[in-house]
Amino acid sequence: MEGARPVRAPRGTTLTAQSWTTEAPMRMLMNNLDPEVAEHPDDLVVYGGTGRAARDWRSFDAMVRTLQRLKADETMLVQSGRPVGVMQTHEWAPRVLIANSNLVPDWANWPEFRRLEQLGLTMYGQMTAGSWIYIGTQGIVQGTYETFAAVAEKRFNGTLAGTLTLTGGCGGMGGAQPLAVTLNDGACLIVDVDESRLRRRVEHRYLDEVADDLDDAIEKAVAAKNERRAWSVGVVGNAAEIFPELLRRGVPIDIVTDQTSAHDPLSYLPEGISPDDWHDYAAKKPEEFTDRARASMAKHVQAMVEFQDGGAEVFDYGNSIRDEARHGGYERAFEFPGFVPAYIRPLFCEGKGPFRWAALSGDPKDIYATDKAVMDLFPDNDRLQKWMRGARSKIAFQGLPARICWLGYGERDKAGLAFNDLVARGEVSAPIVIGRDHLDCGSVASPYRETEAMADGSDAIADWPLLNALVNTSSGASWVSIHHGGGVGIGRSIHAGQVSLADGTQLAAQKLARVLTNDPGMGVIRHVDAGYEIAEDVATERGVRVPMREG
Amino acid sequence: MEGARPVRAPRGTTLTAQSWTTEAPMRMLMNNLDPEVAEHPDDLVVYGGTGRAARDWRSFDAMVRTLQRLKADETMLVQSGRPVGVMQTHEWAPRVLIANSNLVPDWANWPEFRRLEQLGLTMYGQMTAGSWIYIGTQGIVQGTYETFAAVAEKRFNGTLAGTLTLTGGCGGMGGAQPLAVTLNDGACLIVDVDESRLRRRVEHRYLDEVADDLDDAIEKAVAAKNERRAWSVGVVGNAAEIFPELLRRGVPIDIVTDQTSAHDPLSYLPEGISPDDWHDYAAKKPEEFTDRARASMAKHVQAMVEFQDGGAEVFDYGNSIRDEARHGGYERAFEFPGFVPAYIRPLFCEGKGPFRWAALSGDPKDIYATDKAVMDLFPDNDRLQKWMRGARSKIAFQGLPARICWLGYGERDKAGLAFNDLVARGEVSAPIVIGRDHLDCGSVASPYRETEAMADGSDAIADWPLLNALVNTSSGASWVSIHHGGGVGIGRSIHAGQVSLADGTQLAAQKLARVLTNDPGMGVIRHVDAGYEIAEDVATERGVRVPMREG
Ligand SMILES: NC(=O)c1ccc[n+]([C@@H]2O[C@H](COP(=O)([O-])OP(=O)(O)OC[C@H]3O[C@@H](n4cnc5c(N)ncnc54)[C@H](O)[C@@H]3O)[C@@H](O)[C@H]2O)c1
């Protein structure tokens, strides 16, 4: 095989590898590149700017080949999307170990990263792209749903009905926003320069319609708000122009955020450039493009701050646009908060985060069986129950059927063991893989997002995600990854991922019990260490051991 | 227990912890702080500027207490010298996982590091300080011996007899230089601002004498050179003044290097400041001190470059003084090479590096037994045989008896298994721990030192040390660590350590076989990936698997 081609993971119960322990990472690697899942599969780009699953097609082929032959006590090493070694380990060890995009800090900037990328020495792994547990836009809907629910609780008496949300960026992650707003009963206006991105979200039922032009969009969005209708409208245009224009026209917007790919200035289209010229221009004149993108982001963010001045609820949605706008010369960029300190941190203190799983069989029935298991396990968790019902009825699967819901310490292991039992009893037809986003309670250091404004000032301490990777490697995860620069871009984050296998065996049960306890346990101890009371209570009540608290 | 006190690891075969798997890290942590071993034990500083073994005494006590109670399937997590968690893992997993000094790259600079350190949130772990396998100055003598032997081979027909080496810094690492030069039959003049450092080396037989003043030092050093006598002379003074002065006087110096603690500008004394005022001044005005230190380093390095202009062999010895001098305004700083590309890289290609081990019994006889085992295993390796003889006769143990020698891929596992057999047969009285420096073939990314001038330009790629830590965690190491900033300072390196236990059990043998193959294996695959032919040959001949080379 050579070069780009459509990739689709095998379905069913026939193994192409030596066992499910290696079939699982192989199918999930392939699934990340499935045209139903990946944003630009021919370039091996899964989501989030240039987040890749493999460095190049030769590396992809070598990984598949190696996984197919790999034995149950061997481990494949992956360096930024390329397989660089196979070593003998043991059956409790991960079958794949991954390090993506990591650079020595003094060299950790976009120009040096791109130089190395062009030399063929690295790739950008984003979070779940290079760690093979991206499950399409659904992956982010739940987090986005939780965030908007928290906004509703904080400012709008628990519902977004009668509010209008303005946002930008309708890509792999950002495309979840309109659905998350409407799941919370609100109206949403979303701006993207690329019409095809908006159309794709309509196809997948994440967005209700694309307006003809700005006037049409405003009319429809404001009507929905006034009628307290859950409805989302997309409009083609550049956020750097549209946001200020909406401000100027005094459109009654209640909530403002943004998920353009601002973390990578070459993935944010500056005003005055047509989308057709985008990639050529960015490739040929990266410095000039960066300056123009930052100048546009400055205008974009200035409008956001001024919406806040006017009373709107405004937050950064994890794309580092505030720092880019600051580089672009706008001084007030950091006046609105990131979404984590504003809404998510209390969940992290309980070890809660984006737990997700996929059915290797490809059979949606398997996911429905796991849905039922989760709903049976946590009957009193109303938000979870509402989410699971909404997800099942409104969310289209992309690639291998998958599900996501936020679970905390003491919950994830229960769900994992229940899934393993379903496999053991034959109630689902093939093994399930269980992973999560790197945006989790104890797996990331990212001072403009997950660790912004920590109580003790420890935002930039990066020991935690590394310990997270090491402890998951020590607990029985199937593949473990350490990445740099996901979400907020090169230089700004260090984070770790894990995926574990429920193949119905006793060994898998032992591994799942450990990984799915220790992994969220990192979130609890990280927040205990930073002095959060909720985390201390969780540690005390649920028996999380912290040596400095012992006598 | 509270606050500073003398620490000494227990000796003998009586356990204070639950088993040797936890007794071992406990003794080695204590041994790192033994006043015989550590440079400033009261401050928990082991070596290399402020390289610490524990964040503070409370953390030290908590680690010892936790290790004493830790079960054979539990793991203690250490975040920059403080124990932050205990989690259930399994018996193949490390008992301790360590992450030291890691920062998100955009925040990875000394001022931010110091701010966080002052908040009590981090510590500087150097390499073997925070990973509990520092064995005193002996640890570096072998590497220094190898380096000077390579200098001799390259420029002086295989011997330093009749040559004079000038260097600076006679601390924990730097103190090995005079002995390494005399082991290679040369004469050495070494400058340090702190007389007590020089006296300590004389006590430990690393340095032959301390001169009365500069004139006396020059006379003695030049006499030794002229008489082709192996002899080392220390002189008290500031290298920023003495190096230029020696240049000015035209002293016939053949080789110039330096190991002051230049990697941390607060650990380098600028000219015009007395050693007594050093720490106060640095603590009170860190920015001003930094500027003055860099200005002095500029003069210091200028003299080195001008010695090179005059024909001397000049190299940077891994303390990042070139970059500091550049910051200090000296443009030609990078005109002399680092010691790794100049002398060490070919060894790295074979997976060679600073293999070391310590006898937990405290009994020197145990080390003598292992010395014999190593010499029996590799009878044809002349350099090794010569080193082992020299080490045994000239090197004083500090703390628990220990040994170091450079071994490569296919050699380390043999030695490890031989040691495990000695323990099993009772030929040594207690278990042996086997580790290494982080300055090893595949465990470090450090563009001014270990990965300077890589053939493919991949100097700054930091995936490799992370994969190294993950694979050692997957192979049965006893404790594994990931550090930032060792050797060359904050911002400039990422590196990993491992220590494994030979307790005579079958399980230990299986673990040692894997760790001591995979760990140097990382060096081989890292250099194969970068295109080094020696590494490709080693991979082919010794069967190291690299997926991109398979069909
Ligand atoms: N908050 C979170 O949980 C979270 C999680 C992951 C990623 N992110 C971040 O969110 C951002 C979006 O991720 P994604 O996967 O959707 O990226 P993506 O690249 O798939 O989509 C980005 C979209 O922005 C559009 N865009 C670019 N410039 C624009 C402009 N000037 N005006 C309007 N639209 C513009 C693009 O056309 C594209 O559709 C990234 O920065 C990512 O790192 C956030």
Ligand SMILES: NC(=O)c1ccc[n+]([C@@H]2O[C@H](COP(=O)([O-])OP(=O)(O)OC[C@H]3O[C@@H](n4cnc5c(N)ncnc54)[C@H](O)[C@@H]3O)[C@@H](O)[C@H]2O)c1
């Ligand atoms: N090449 C290697 O293999 C290797 C390995 C580890 C560390 N290092 C680096 O070598 C350096 C030395 O390490 P160390 O453990 O010996 O450090 P140390 O702090 O124990 O010793 C440094 C010595 O330099 C002296 N010094 C400081 N400023 C001086 C000046 N202006 N003039 C003369 N002497 C001065 C100090 O008095 C001290 O004795 C560090 O930068 C370290 O990171 C190199």
